[in-house]
Amino acid sequence: MSVRKKSADPKGVLTGVHYLDGDYAIAEGALAAGCRFFAGYPITPSTETAERFAERIPLVGGVFIQMEDEIASIAALIGASWAGVKSMTVTSGPGFSLMMENIGLACMMEVPIVIANVQRGGPSTGLPTLTGQGDMMQVKWGSHGDYEIIALSPDSPQECFDLTIKAFNLSEMYRVPVFIMTDECVGHMHEKVVIPPAEEIEIIERKWYEGPKDKYLPYQPDVDLVPFMVKAGDGYRFHTTGLTHDQRGYPVINAEAQDWCVRHICDKIRLNADKIIEYKEDETDNAEIVVVSYGITSRVAWKAIQDARKAGIKVGSLRLITVWPFPEKRIEELAGKIKAFVVPEINLGQIKREVERAAKGKAPVYPVSHCGGWVHNPDDILKVIKEAAK
Amino acid sequence: MNEIRFSGFGGQGIIRQGLILGKALSLYDNKFATMTQSFGPEARGSACSSQVVVSDERVLYPYVTKPEILVAMSQEAYEKYEPELREGGTLIIDSDLVRLKPSKRKIKIYSIPSTRFAEEIGNRIYANLVMLGFFAAVTKIVSPEAIKKALPGLVPSRYLDMNIKAFDRGFNYGLEVLEKEAQSKVEKEPKAEKKTAKAKNEGMEK
Amino acid sequence: MRPEDRLEKKHPMEEFLRMDRMPHIWCSGCGIGIVVTSFIEALQKSEINPDKVCVVSGIGCTGRVAGYLRLDSFHTTHGRPIPFATGLKLANPDLKVVVFSGDGDIVGIGGNHFIHAARRNMDLVVICVNNFNYAMTGGQVAATSPIGANLSTAPYGNFEYPFNLPYLAEACGATYVARWTCLHIRRLTKSIQEALQKRGFSFIEVITPCVTLYARRNRLGDGLNLLRYYYENSEIRHGADTRTLDIGYQGKIIVGKFVDIEKPTFLDCMNNHLRKVLGNKYQPWGVKS
Known part of the structure; x- marks a missing residue:
C-alpha cells in the first residue's frame, strides 16, 4: 500500500505568524488539512472553533452548518465524509456524550472524521467555563461495543494547529474517527501560532479504490488492514451499515461475522499502533521517576520536572501526543x-x-489528580515527584 | 517572567488589551506570552479580566498567580484584584474610575484619566488603548512599535488611526508622568542626582 | 433456488435491487415492499442517473430498505438518517439524496432532525412509511399510533395524541407534502417521481399495513383486509388543508398532494446570501460554473 502524500491546498492555509487561541488554531488546522465540511452545535468552551470556521469557510469554499444538536452534527459528518469531503466537528462534555452513538457508527462504517473535544469539568453540565481532562476514558470507551479510535492531546495553540492536521492525516489513513482531546485552558489560551506555507504541510489522502467497479468490496482489508474507500455518487452502488457486516458491507447477523467485523475494526488500529503512537521523551534514560502526562497538564508538569531536577531528583518525562492507542510497550x-x-x-x-x-x-x-476547574499548581506535582523519589 | 492582569468591567475592552499586548510581545517583541481570560464565577457581575504571562522562555503555567502588574479600570476590579498584587508590584488605575483605599503595601501606583482622555479623542471606547499606551510607557514591558504592529486585525481597520492616536495619548502621558516623577525625586533628594536615571525607570514608589 | 433456476431470469427491477440479498425480511402482507417498488418505478421514470442517487435509512423495518436497493445506500443509526443525508447532500450537492425510513425513525426518535431539515428546506426526498407502530421491536406505541389502538406498550389502548405528519411537515417548511396508502400505487409512484424531480424538502407519507403486529393485535385481519380498509376509507383530496388530516383509529384517511411550492433550498440560500454579503471573495459551494 502506498500512502498518498501531497502538500496542502493553499486556499485553506493562512500562512503566517498569528496570535490565536487553541480553539481558533483547531479551525485553522482543519482548513489547512483540507477540511471543507463542518457541522456543529455551540457548546462552551469549544464554540470559538465553530465561529472561526463559519467565518473562514465562505472565503475558502466549503460548508459550515450549525445543526440542531450534536447527534445531528456527527451524523452529518459521516454523511459528508462518504461524499468524499473531509469533515470535522468540535464539542465539549455534554455534546460529546450525545455523539457517542454515531461515533460507534463511524467506527463500524470505517469513516474518516475528526472530532475535537475541548474538555471542561464534568460529569453532566459540570463546569462549562473551566478546564478538565475527564473525558479521556470516554473517548476510548464511550460508545458501546469493542472498537478502536485514535486520540491526540495538544498542549498549546500551536499543537492544536499541528495535531489537527495530524488528526486528519491519521483519520484518512486508517478510516477511523480521530479525536483532538484538548481542554478549556488550551482552547481559550492565546499564544503564538506559526502556520507554515502550504507546500510545507504534508497531507495524506484517503485510500481511494481504483480497481474495477464490480470488484469493489467496501470492507476488504488491504495489506495494512485498512480497506479502500469510494465516494458516494461514483457509480459503485455500495452499501454500508451500522450492523455487523461482511466485506461487501452487507449485514450478517451471526457470531462468526461479528468476530470478523469487530476484530477487523480493532486490529487495523492495534496492529498499526507502533506507526500511530507518538510521544515525547526527555531524560528517561537514567530516570528514577518518569512523569507521564498529556495536554495542558504536561505543560505545567514540565515546570515541576525542572524544579525537581534542580532539587537533584532524576526525573524523566513521557509526554503523550497520542493518548489512544496508548504506548503500553514503552511504559x-x-x-x-x-x-x-x-x-x-x-x-x-x-x-x-x-x-x-x-x-x-x-x-x-x-x-x-484533581476534579477540574483549574490546572495543576506545578508545586503540587513537584511534591508528589519528591514523595515518589523517597 | 512577568504576570500582568488587566481588569475592569465588561465593555471596556479589557480582553482586547490582553490580546493586543500578548500579540505585540509574541509576534513583534520576541517574547513568549500567553493570554487567558477569566471565565467562571469571577466573570459574573461587572468584573472582567484578562491575564498575560510574559517570559523569555516558553510559558509553562499560563495563569497569573501573583501579578507584578495590575491594571484596574473599575473600582470593583481594583478591590477584587489589588490584594493578589505582588509586594513591590505596580498598580495602574484609571484615576476617574478608581478611588484608592488607604494601604500600607509597598506597591508602585500610576494613574491616568484614561476614559476622560478617550472621550477627548472622540469616544470612550478608546480608553483601553489610552490605558495600554500609558501601561507601555510606565512599565516598558512592551515596545510601542510592537503594539502598533499588533493592532491590525484586533481593532476595526477603519478605526485603526483612532486607536493609534489613543495609544499615543496614553503613552505620551506616561512619559510625562515618568519625567515629573524623576524631577520630583531630584527635588526631594538633590544629593542623589546620579540615581536619577535609575529612579526614572523604576518609577515612583508609594 | 439458484438464480439460474429461476423461471424469469431477470427481475424487471433487478438493476435497482440487491438480488444477492433476497429474500428480504419483510412479512407477507407488509406494505414496505410496495413502496420500494413504487420508488424504483419512479426512479426509472424520472430518468435521474441512478449512480447519483443515494438512499439513507435509519433503523426499523423500513430502515432495511437501504440494504435492498442497489444504489449507494446507507443504513445508519436510529433516527439519524436525515442529518446523515444532510451531510451527504451538502458535501456533494450533485447527489440526489433520498431518506427512506419509518415513522418511528423519522418523527419519533428523529423528530428533531425532521423539523429542522424541513425548516432549512434541505434538498432531500423523505419517504416515511407509516405503519402506526414500532414494528421491528414488536409493536410498541408510536408517535403516529391512533388513539384507541392497542399496542404492546399501550396494552390498554393508546391515549396519546398522534402526529398529523403532513401538517407537521408543512408547518416546518416542507415544499412538497403528500400522503398515500400503499394501495395507491400509481399515485404514490407519481408523487415520488415528482419529489425526485423537485428541489427542496419533499415529504411523502405512505400508510402501510403491519399485519404481524399492529393488525393482529387490533384484530384487523390480514393484508387484504387492510387494503380493503384503505380502499373504503381513504379519500383523495389534493390541496387539502393539512390541519384536517388527522387519522383516527380505523378512521378516514385523507390522501393526496397537499403542498407543492417552490422555495430556495438551504444551499441556494447559503450561496445567494454569502455572495451578496461577501461579493467576489465568496467561494460558492456546489454551484456549477
Missing part, C-alpha cells in the same frame, strides 16, 4: 527500569489506571 519497558511513575491529570486517575495496567506491577504509579 512497560520504563517500568522495569525506574522507581516510580507520576501521572498528573485533571481527572481522578483515568490515565493513571492505564499506566498502572501497562506497568504490570513493575513500578508504582503516583497520581496527581
Whole structure:
C-alpha cells in the first residue's frame, strides 16, 4: 500500500505568524488539512472553533452548518465524509456524550472524521467555563461495543494547529474517527501560532479504490488492514451499515461475522499502533521517576520536572501526543527500569489506571489528580515527584 | 517572567488589551506570552479580566498567580484584584474610575484619566488603548512599535488611526508622568542626582 | 433456488435491487415492499442517473430498505438518517439524496432532525412509511399510533395524541407534502417521481399495513383486509388543508398532494446570501460554473 502524500491546498492555509487561541488554531488546522465540511452545535468552551470556521469557510469554499444538536452534527459528518469531503466537528462534555452513538457508527462504517473535544469539568453540565481532562476514558470507551479510535492531546495553540492536521492525516489513513482531546485552558489560551506555507504541510489522502467497479468490496482489508474507500455518487452502488457486516458491507447477523467485523475494526488500529503512537521523551534514560502526562497538564508538569531536577531528583518525562492507542510497550519497558511513575491529570486517575495496567506491577504509579476547574499548581506535582523519589 | 492582569468591567475592552499586548510581545517583541481570560464565577457581575504571562522562555503555567502588574479600570476590579498584587508590584488605575483605599503595601501606583482622555479623542471606547499606551510607557514591558504592529486585525481597520492616536495619548502621558516623577525625586533628594536615571525607570514608589 | 433456476431470469427491477440479498425480511402482507417498488418505478421514470442517487435509512423495518436497493445506500443509526443525508447532500450537492425510513425513525426518535431539515428546506426526498407502530421491536406505541389502538406498550389502548405528519411537515417548511396508502400505487409512484424531480424538502407519507403486529393485535385481519380498509376509507383530496388530516383509529384517511411550492433550498440560500454579503471573495459551494 502506498500512502498518498501531497502538500496542502493553499486556499485553506493562512500562512503566517498569528496570535490565536487553541480553539481558533483547531479551525485553522482543519482548513489547512483540507477540511471543507463542518457541522456543529455551540457548546462552551469549544464554540470559538465553530465561529472561526463559519467565518473562514465562505472565503475558502466549503460548508459550515450549525445543526440542531450534536447527534445531528456527527451524523452529518459521516454523511459528508462518504461524499468524499473531509469533515470535522468540535464539542465539549455534554455534546460529546450525545455523539457517542454515531461515533460507534463511524467506527463500524470505517469513516474518516475528526472530532475535537475541548474538555471542561464534568460529569453532566459540570463546569462549562473551566478546564478538565475527564473525558479521556470516554473517548476510548464511550460508545458501546469493542472498537478502536485514535486520540491526540495538544498542549498549546500551536499543537492544536499541528495535531489537527495530524488528526486528519491519521483519520484518512486508517478510516477511523480521530479525536483532538484538548481542554478549556488550551482552547481559550492565546499564544503564538506559526502556520507554515502550504507546500510545507504534508497531507495524506484517503485510500481511494481504483480497481474495477464490480470488484469493489467496501470492507476488504488491504495489506495494512485498512480497506479502500469510494465516494458516494461514483457509480459503485455500495452499501454500508451500522450492523455487523461482511466485506461487501452487507449485514450478517451471526457470531462468526461479528468476530470478523469487530476484530477487523480493532486490529487495523492495534496492529498499526507502533506507526500511530507518538510521544515525547526527555531524560528517561537514567530516570528514577518518569512523569507521564498529556495536554495542558504536561505543560505545567514540565515546570515541576525542572524544579525537581534542580532539587537533584532524576526525573524523566513521557509526554503523550497520542493518548489512544496508548504506548503500553514503552511504559512497560520504563517500568522495569525506574522507581516510580507520576501521572498528573485533571481527572481522578483515568490515565493513571492505564499506566498502572501497562506497568504490570513493575513500578508504582503516583497520581496527581484533581476534579477540574483549574490546572495543576506545578508545586503540587513537584511534591508528589519528591514523595515518589523517597 | 512577568504576570500582568488587566481588569475592569465588561465593555471596556479589557480582553482586547490582553490580546493586543500578548500579540505585540509574541509576534513583534520576541517574547513568549500567553493570554487567558477569566471565565467562571469571577466573570459574573461587572468584573472582567484578562491575564498575560510574559517570559523569555516558553510559558509553562499560563495563569497569573501573583501579578507584578495590575491594571484596574473599575473600582470593583481594583478591590477584587489589588490584594493578589505582588509586594513591590505596580498598580495602574484609571484615576476617574478608581478611588484608592488607604494601604500600607509597598506597591508602585500610576494613574491616568484614561476614559476622560478617550472621550477627548472622540469616544470612550478608546480608553483601553489610552490605558495600554500609558501601561507601555510606565512599565516598558512592551515596545510601542510592537503594539502598533499588533493592532491590525484586533481593532476595526477603519478605526485603526483612532486607536493609534489613543495609544499615543496614553503613552505620551506616561512619559510625562515618568519625567515629573524623576524631577520630583531630584527635588526631594538633590544629593542623589546620579540615581536619577535609575529612579526614572523604576518609577515612583508609594 | 439458484438464480439460474429461476423461471424469469431477470427481475424487471433487478438493476435497482440487491438480488444477492433476497429474500428480504419483510412479512407477507407488509406494505414496505410496495413502496420500494413504487420508488424504483419512479426512479426509472424520472430518468435521474441512478449512480447519483443515494438512499439513507435509519433503523426499523423500513430502515432495511437501504440494504435492498442497489444504489449507494446507507443504513445508519436510529433516527439519524436525515442529518446523515444532510451531510451527504451538502458535501456533494450533485447527489440526489433520498431518506427512506419509518415513522418511528423519522418523527419519533428523529423528530428533531425532521423539523429542522424541513425548516432549512434541505434538498432531500423523505419517504416515511407509516405503519402506526414500532414494528421491528414488536409493536410498541408510536408517535403516529391512533388513539384507541392497542399496542404492546399501550396494552390498554393508546391515549396519546398522534402526529398529523403532513401538517407537521408543512408547518416546518416542507415544499412538497403528500400522503398515500400503499394501495395507491400509481399515485404514490407519481408523487415520488415528482419529489425526485423537485428541489427542496419533499415529504411523502405512505400508510402501510403491519399485519404481524399492529393488525393482529387490533384484530384487523390480514393484508387484504387492510387494503380493503384503505380502499373504503381513504379519500383523495389534493390541496387539502393539512390541519384536517388527522387519522383516527380505523378512521378516514385523507390522501393526496397537499403542498407543492417552490422555495430556495438551504444551499441556494447559503450561496445567494454569502455572495451578496461577501461579493467576489465568496467561494460558492456546489454551484456549477
